[in-house]
Amino acid sequence: MNFSKNxxxxxxSLILMLITFNIQALKTYKFENIDEIYSQNxxxxxxxxxxxxxxxxxxxxxxxxxxxxxxxxxxxxKDFFFIEKTYDYLxxxxxxxxxxxxxxxxxxxxxxxxxGLNIVAPTIYFQSPINKENYHVRQVFIQRAHTQDSxxxxxxxxxxxxxxxxxxxxxxxxDRNDNNYLVAQNGTTIAIDHEFLFGNGGYILPxxxxxxxxxxxxxxxxxxxxxxxxxxxxxxxAMTNIDWEQWTNEHxxxxxxxxxxxKQTFLINIAFLxxxxxxxxxxxxxxxxxxxxxxxxxxxxxVEKIRFIESRK
Numbered sequence: 654m655n656f657s658k659n660x661x662x663x664x665x666s667l668i669l670m671l672i673t674f675n676i677q678a679l680k681t682y683k684f685e686n687i688d689e690i691y692s693q694n695x696x697x698x699x700x701x702x703x704x705x706x707x708x709x710x711x712x713x714x715x716x717x718x719x720x721x722x723x724x725x726x727x728x729x730x731k732d733f734f735f736i737e738k739t740y741d742y743l744x745x746x747x748x749x750x751x752x753x754x755x756x757x758x759x760x761x762x763x764x765x766x767x768x769g770l771n772i773v774a775p776t777i778y779f780q781s782p783i784n785k786e787n788y789h790v791r792q793v794f795i796q797r798a799h800t801q802d803s804x805x806x807x808x809x810x811x812x813x814x815x816x817x818x819x820x821x822x823x824x825x826x827x828d829r830n831d832n833n834y835l836v837a838q839n840g841t842t843i844a845i846d847h848e849f850l851f852g853n854g855g856y857i858l859p860x861x862x863x864x865x866x867x868x869x870x871x872x873x874x875x876x877x878x879x880x881x882x883x884x885x886x887x888x889x890x891a892m893t894n895i896d897w898e899q900w901t902n903e904h905x906x907x908x909x910x911x912x913x914x915x916k917q918t919f920l921i922n923i924a925f926l927x928x929x930x931x932x933x934x935x936x937x938x939x940x941x942x943x944x945x946x947x948x949x950x951x952x953x954x955x956v957e958k959i960r961f962i963e964s965r966k
Contacts, residue, residue, distance in 0.1 A: 683734070683796045686837035687771040690793060696766055699775040703735055703791045734794035740848075741787040754848035755788035756906035761824060761847035762792075763904045768891045770816050770882075772844045795843055798835035799959060810958065814951030815842040819882035822872045823922050825851040825915075838959060840952030850906075851915040872922070873929035880944035881951070883930055889941070892930060897923045 684690050690699060740751035755778040765773035774793040781787035801810045812818055821829050828849040835843040873879060883889045897920060905916045934940050
């Protein structure tokens with residue numbers, strides 16, 4: 654009996670130490686870009702804090718958050734802020750898409766994490782303890798980021814030069830409007846709101862969209878877009894070394910409409926992207942140096958725009 658109590662006490666102490674360690678790591682840290690998050694913290698520690706944090710502040714005065722038909726709140730643990738969205742509604746056809754939407758949000762983050770793109774902030778979801786048909790999604794909040802959709806930023810920021818263009822083609826994102834990406838203080842772009850992926854079930858990429866093409870084969874033939882996505886060689890190495898069949902089986906949203914078709918189309922997109930980047934790299938020995946130069950220009954341009962915008966406050 655005493656032995657069991659001792660083991661229980663030791664385990665409890667270890668759990669409390671782990672919680673304390675993770676909280677202290679983030680205690681006074683406010684993130685202004687995604688690179689900052691991972692400069693001091695692992696994916697696992699951030700996900701742990703997201704899952705266990707409690708306490709909220711009102712989001713009513715945050716003009717850059719659109720509630721729409723979702724309930725959006727701002728969570729905080731000490732100085733660690735996150736956005737929480739509650740999926741608790743039915744579509745116009747009375748269909749519950751709360752779980753697929755929540756899984757899509759996390760899928761975008763998992764893909765970002767696997768490739769090391771750093772364009773999707775850490776994201777988790779969990780089932781509502783009150784209503785099992787509802788789901789909550791939490792995502793780390795990036796301080797002082799700008800949106801293209803705000804009145805003072807209109808037409809200042811473009812996605813040309815951002816990894817988001819290829820990322821959206823890869824996952825069939827259909828809702829990348831001006832309010833669904835941010836520009837951080839260091840000029841990097843942050844993709845948000847990924848509940849609508851895989852062409853909403855059919856994985857049909859929209860014609861006339863911001864950068865989409867008509868056929869999958871032509872999605873990845875623009876050299877500048879490819880350089881923007883593979884802005885460092887580590888992304889290329891991850892893309893070409895991951896066992897995508899296994900990764901997809903583990904991470905693809907199980908509740909996605911037309912699951913098998915959407916999963917296979919994603920794998921086809923992956924195969925096309927791997928083939929395309931391999932050709933670019935083989936035919937251009939200077940590919941990654943050029944990609945690095947393009948990214949530096951893109952980031953500097955965004956930073957200059959941010960400074961100009963903020964100087965007019």
